[in-house]
Amino acid sequence: MILMSPAEPGRKFIDSPAMTQGHGTVSLKSRNRNSRQLLSSSEDEQYQKERVVSPEIMCSLKSRIANKQNVANVTRNQLSTSHILDASANMTISKEKEERIRRQKEKQEEFRKHLIAKQQNNVSVDNTKNYCDDTALLTRRDLTNTDENSLLTEDSDLLLNTTKPSNNKxxxxxxxxxxxxxxxxxxxxxxxxxxxxxxxxxxxxxxxxxxxxxxxxxxxxxxxxxxxxxxxxxxxxxxxxxxxxxxxxxxxxxxxPEEKGRxxxxxxxxxxxxxxxxxxxxxxxxxxxxxxxxxxxxxxxxxxxxKNCAISCPINLNTDQQNRVKFYRSIPHLSYVHCLFLCNNYKTVASFLCSDVKTIMTNGKMTEERASNVYNYIRRTFDTQMLPSNYG
Structure with a gap:
C-alpha cells in the first residue's frame, strides 16, 4: 500500500493509465490549436507586411503621380494654346475671306460700270449709224418724192428704226x-x-x-x-x-426607198x-x-x-411692244411684218392714229393702196348708238 502525501492529492489520478491517455488527447488538440493560431498569426503578419509599403516605393509613386499631373497640365495648356491659335487662325482666315470678297465685289462693280459704259457707247454708235442710214434713206426718197420727206421731218413722234440688225444676218x-x-x-x-x-x-x-x-x-x-x-x-x-x-x-x-419611182x-x-x-x-x-x-x-x-425689202426692224419685243403689235394686227390688211415696222417706228398708238397716208406708208413699209385702206379703217365713221351702254 502506497501512501500519498497531502501536497500531492491528485497525483495518483493523473498517473493512472486512463487519465494519462485522456491527457494526451487534450494536449494534442491544444497543440493543433496552437499551431493553427501560429499559422494564422503568421499569415496575418505576412499580410500586414505585404500591406505595409516602404517609403522608397511611396516616394516613387508620388513622383509618378506628380509627373502625370504635370504632363496633364502641360497637355491642357497645349490644348488651350492650340484652341487659341485655331481661333486666331480662323479669325485671320475669315478676315482674309471678307477682304477677298470685298475686292471681288469691287472688281465686279468696276466691270459692271465698264460694261454699262461700253453698252452706252455701242448704243450711241448704233444710233449714229441708224441716223446716217435713215438720212441716206430719206435723201434717196427725197429725190423721188419731196412731199414725203417734208411730212417725215414735220412729224416729231416718229422713230425711224429701219436698219438691219447688227449681226448683218x-x-x-x-x-x-x-x-x-x-x-x-x-x-x-x-x-x-x-x-x-x-x-x-x-x-x-x-x-x-x-x-x-x-x-x-x-x-x-x-x-x-x-x-x-x-x-x-x-x-x-x-x-x-x-x-x-x-x-x-x-x-x-x-x-x-422602194416607192421612189411611183x-x-x-x-x-x-x-x-x-x-x-x-x-x-x-x-x-x-x-x-x-x-x-x-x-x-x-x-x-x-x-x-x-431689192431692199428685207425685214430690217428689231424682232425682239418687250411687253409694251407686244401689246402694240397685237393692236396693229387687229387692223385688216396688215401682216405681221407691217405691224412690227409700225410698232418700231411709232412711239405710241396715238401718234399712229394721227398720221396721214404717206406717213403710214413710209413707217409701215407698205404700198400706198394698203396705207390708204389702213387710214380709212382708223378714220371710219360709225353709229354711236351701236356702242354698248354698259361696259361692265
Whole structure:
C-alpha cells in the first residue's frame, strides 16, 4: 500500500493509465490549436507586411503621380494654346475671306460700270449709224418724192428704226407650227444658209421672207386632196391679201426607198387648181424634199434683200411692244411684218392714229393702196348708238 502525501492529492489520478491517455488527447488538440493560431498569426503578419509599403516605393509613386499631373497640365495648356491659335487662325482666315470678297465685289462693280459704259457707247454708235442710214434713206426718197420727206421731218413722234440688225444676218419669220413639222428646213436655214430664223404665230403663210413676200408650203398629198379645197383656197386668198408677192411651194411627200419611182396622183382637180394659181399673182415652186424647200426659201430671202425689202426692224419685243403689235394686227390688211415696222417706228398708238397716208406708208413699209385702206379703217365713221351702254 502506497501512501500519498497531502501536497500531492491528485497525483495518483493523473498517473493512472486512463487519465494519462485522456491527457494526451487534450494536449494534442491544444497543440493543433496552437499551431493553427501560429499559422494564422503568421499569415496575418505576412499580410500586414505585404500591406505595409516602404517609403522608397511611396516616394516613387508620388513622383509618378506628380509627373502625370504635370504632363496633364502641360497637355491642357497645349490644348488651350492650340484652341487659341485655331481661333486666331480662323479669325485671320475669315478676315482674309471678307477682304477677298470685298475686292471681288469691287472688281465686279468696276466691270459692271465698264460694261454699262461700253453698252452706252455701242448704243450711241448704233444710233449714229441708224441716223446716217435713215438720212441716206430719206435723201434717196427725197429725190423721188419731196412731199414725203417734208411730212417725215414735220412729224416729231416718229422713230425711224429701219436698219438691219447688227449681226448683218437675213431674217426669216417662221410659223411656230413649222418648228415641229419641218425641223430640217429650219435647221438648214440656220446652219447652212446663216439666216436668223424667228418663230411667231402667223395666220396666212408659213414663212415671211420680206416685207412684201410670204411663202406657204404644201405637201403634194395635201395639195391634191379635194377635201381640203375650201380651207386651202381661204388661206391662199389671205396670203394674197397680206403680201404683194405670195409664193406657194408644193413639196413631194416622203416615201420609202422602194416607192421612189411611183408616179404622182394627178387628177382633173389638180389641173384646175394649178391653172387658177398660175392665172393669179401666186408664184409656184415644186420641190423633192425639205432640203430643196429650204434652199428655195433662202434664195428668195437673198433676192428680197438685194431689192431692199428685207425685214430690217428689231424682232425682239418687250411687253409694251407686244401689246402694240397685237393692236396693229387687229387692223385688216396688215401682216405681221407691217405691224412690227409700225410698232418700231411709232412711239405710241396715238401718234399712229394721227398720221396721214404717206406717213403710214413710209413707217409701215407698205404700198400706198394698203396705207390708204389702213387710214380709212382708223378714220371710219360709225353709229354711236351701236356702242354698248354698259361696259361692265
Amino acid at each position: 437675213s431674217v426669216i419669220i417662221v410659223d411656230s407650227r413649222e418648228i415641229n413639222g419641218a425641223q430640217d428646213i429650219v435647221s438648214t436655214l440656220r446652219f447652212n444658209h446663216d439666216i436668223n430664223v424667228v418663230a411667231a404665230q402667223l395666220d396666212s403663210c408659213d414663212y415671211v421672207v420680206s416685207v412684201r413676200m410670204g411663202v406657204d408650203r404644201k405637201q403634194w398629198s395635201e395639195f391634191s386632196n379635194g377635201t381640203n379645197r375650201a380651207k386651202m383656197t381661204e388661206r391662199l386668198l389671205e396670203m394674197c391679201d397680206f403680201y404683194e408677192r405670195p409664193c406657194l411651194i408644193i413639196e413631194k411627200d416622203k416615201c420609202k 408616179i404622182l396622183h394627178w387628177t382633173k382637180y389638180v389641173d384646175k387648181t394649178l391653172v387658177h394659181l398660175i392665172q393669179s399673182k401666186m408664184t409656184l415652186f415644186f420641190t423633192e424634199n425639205q432640203l430643196e424647200t429650204a434652199s428655195i426659201v433662202a434664195d428668195l430671202c437673198q433676192l428680197e434683200n438685194r
